[in-house]
Amino acid sequence: MIDFVWLTLIKATPVIYAALGGVLSERSGVINIGLEGMIAIGAFTGVCVSYATGNAQAGAAAGVLAGALLGALLGIAATRFRVEQIVAGTGINLIALGGAAYGLVVVFGQPGASKQVAALGTGGETAMVVAALVLAVLLHLFLFRTRGGLHVRACGENPRAAEVAGIDPLRVRLWATATGGAFAALGGVFLAMAELDLYSDGMSAGRGFIALAAVIFGRWNPLGATGAALFFGAFSALQYTLQRSGIPSELMQALPYVAALVALAGFAGRARAPAADGIPYVPVR
Amino acid sequence: MESRGPVGLVHQHFELVDRLTVWENVLLGREPRRGWRIDVAAARAQVNELAARHGLAVDPDALVETLPIGIKQRVELLRELEREPAILLLDEPTAVLAPSEIASFFATIVALARRGTAIMVVTHKLAEVIAYASTVSVMRAGKIVAQMQTAQTSVQALAQAMVGGELPPLAQRAATPNAAEPALRARRLSARSEADAIEEFDLEIAPGEIVGIAGVEGNGQTALADALAGTIPHDGTLELRGSRGTIPQDRQREGLVLDWTIAENVLLGRQRSPAFHKGPQIDRGASVAFAQEIIEQFDVRPPRPQAPMRGLSGGNQQKVVVGRALAGEPAFVLAYQPTRGIDVGAAALVQSRLIEARNAGSAILLVSFELDELFALADRIVVLFRGRIAGTFAREGFDRGRIGALMAGGS
Incomplete structure (x- = not known):
């Protein structure tokens, strides 16, 4: 039982990080379809820097920074240039996933997977699992207890009203999307450098999209999204537990995704996104 | 441009965050803090004090989206007053208010002016200008064409200045024959639009008749119009003979x-x-x-x-x-706010053409938030309140006071 709970947490953690990133940016009014790419770029950059420096912490920091930069790229596209956010996010996924696949050949001289690098180890894994839960609570407090959080929410609901009140919606959105990118990249760092010690092509495996579902399932609320990610994690853990039961493994691997789909289909109608989520804002001034 | 102190602006279409509370909206950008977090108790007290000082009662913890439109305007006003503006600009402030709310709204504004705030109201409701303002400027095509003391002018003089000449009289109403069959017949019509809903609505309109719908915006006008236009599903029966013409409520989006x-x-x-x-x-x-x-x-x-x-x-x-x-002389015409946001000259022309269409035998449903327009055009006025018919008045029996009271939910 303890094993199952721990496995659930391990499987949920990358999704929690990405979902928190999604909650933050969507609360400010930017839909982040690029979470998947931000997970991948966090994982890949972390592994590369760790490989180059031999320092896992430096790798992790670099991974987070890369996620923030990719988030900022989406943020600038969505605010300054008012690009359709779904298209921009999809573009970011293509760039990040393709870039990482190509980067494997450039940096490690081999396709498919990187060499093994210095990683964060079991201690790091435990710390990052706990940190994900702590981050969820902190983000909740930020959004619902602080001025900054109120301003983020105002920008996601009615950016014009926020601007009238002296808040710069474009700056808030850019900041929220970049920070959200850093959160998602933490999920990638966890995958590649805490659970494992290498980057392999496609290792994000749709977790960014599951995180998007978790954002909706969790009603754009950090704690709710965390709960939804744990739900996904539990089905992933279940899949490992049931692998010995003789059911074809491909079918079992699909289980968490099917569970997410069913949950979302049954739930999405009742959830209400921030009113200005995904709508580019044209400032008055 | 120069002003001594901040300028407050109350928008015609509110700039409020619907899913935040009243205090969050009023104090947005200037929230009191205690340590890392917002001091909610202080914020609540601040809004309560502000509301009491100006006689604008609100519940600081109410979610804005749950408030009726008149209270939302109060919230918007409080947000501006919190900044203690030297000048307060109000853009069509009474467009969304019931007649009774208008009176209390202006009582607040006049009191504010007495305490030393300069107030500028942009409006097309001339009667309100005469009743509440001390001076008036008339703008036409981006220029100020007249400035006067309100005490020395009249609604007619203002209207003339706005048009730049005599306003042509409206077309004469001709007697129309009593028709055996109504052009439109709605029985127990229920429908729900994004904005509002109607329930069990009964209505008949004869050829050559204009039926006016009076009511504060959001009491079922959109649902009624959309159901009659066939753009939303409805329960109940709807019979419509012959062709129809539609003047939708938002010409740029729907027209x-x-x-x-x-x-x-x-x-x-x-x-x-x-x-x-x-x-x-x-x-x-x-x-x-x-x-x-x-x-x-x-x-x-x-x-x-x-x-x-x-x-x-x-x-x-x-x-x-x-x-x-x-x-093409349609049998039925749906006219939703046909003169919204257009100049007086164009409005008079549109109104005359509607009367002529009526004289030629069209059955017209006129939804308007301007009692004056309804009084000028309608053969019959139906008052809509919360999706139901609150009263019906024939042209001989139009009564501004009673219609206004019914619009506000009175009896």
Whole structure:
């Protein structure tokens, strides 16, 4: 039982990080379809820097920074240039996933997977699992207890009203999307450098999209999204537990995704996104 | 531009965050803090104090989206007052208020002015100007064309200054024969739009009759209009004989394709009519001739069928919409705020054309938030409150006081 709970947490953690990133940016009014790419770029950059420096912490920091930069790229596209956010996010996924696949050949001289690098180890894994839960609570407090959080929410609901009140919606959105990118990249760092010690092509495996579902399932609320990610994690853990039961493994691997789909289909109608989520804002001034 | 102190602006369309509370909206950007977090108790106290000082009672913890429109305006006003503005600008502040709310709203504003705030109201309701303002400036085509003391002027003088001459009188109402069969008959009509709903609505309109719908915005007008136009599903029965013309509530979103020309726009709704086809192709000549007809009848400027719609002023755009709806003597006309946001001259023209359509035998449903317009045009007024009929008045029995009371939910 303890094993199952721990496995659930391990499987949920990358999704929690990405979902928190999604909650933050969507609360400010930017839909982040690029979470998947931000997970991948966090994982890949972390592994590369760790490989180059031999320092896992430096790798992790670099991974987070890369996620923030990719988030900022989406943020600038969505605010300054008012690009359709779904298209921009999809573009970011293509760039990040393709870039990482190509980067494997450039940096490690081999396709498919990187060499093994210095990683964060079991201690790091435990710390990052706990940190994900702590981050969820902190983000909740930020959004619902602080001025900054109120301003983020105002920008996601009615950016014009926020601007009238002296808040710069474009700056808030850019900041929220970049920070959200850093959160998602933490999920990638966890995958590649805490659970494992290498980057392999496609290792994000749709977790960014599951995180998007978790954002909706969790009603754009950090704690709710965390709960939804744990739900996904539990089905992933279940899949490992049931692998010995003789059911074809491909079918079992699909289980968490099917569970997410069913949950979302049954739930999405009742959830209400921030009113200005995904709508580019044209400032008055 | 110079001002001594901050300028507050209350928008016609509120700039509130619907899913935040009243205090969050009022203090947005200036929230009191204690340590890392917002001091909610202090914020609540601050809003309560502000509300008490100005006599604008609100519940600081209410979610704005749950509030009626008059209270939302109060919240918007409080947000501006919190900044202690030297000048307060109000843009069409009474457009969304019931007559009784208007009186108390102006009581607040006048009290504010007595305490030393300069107040500027932008409005097209001349009677309110005369009743509450001390001075008035008339703007036409971006220029101030007249400035006077309110005490020394009148509604008629202001209207003249706005038009730049005598306003032509409205078309005469002709006696219309009593028809055996109504043109439109709705029985127990229920429908729900995004904005509002109607329940068990009964209505008959005879040929040659204008029925006016009075009510504060949001009491079922949109649902009624959309159900009659057939754009939302409804329960109950709806019988409509013959053709219909529609003047939708938002000409730019529902009425026109702004990037098309006048000739292309007047074709909309008639695109399947054989009169506008030559074989499988659209008969461009016929649509240009049709546009020319509307342009002449309604004095549309510029008078070119090939002019792109986007280049026309709001009043001229509306003339095209109305002309298209009334062409061909439709049996039923749905007119939703046909003079919203257009100048007095264009409004008078539109109103006259509606009366002429009525005289020619069209049955007209007129939804308007202007009692004056309803009084001028309607043969019968139906008051709508919370989706139900609160009262019906025949033209001989129009009573401003009683209609106003019913609009506000009184009896």
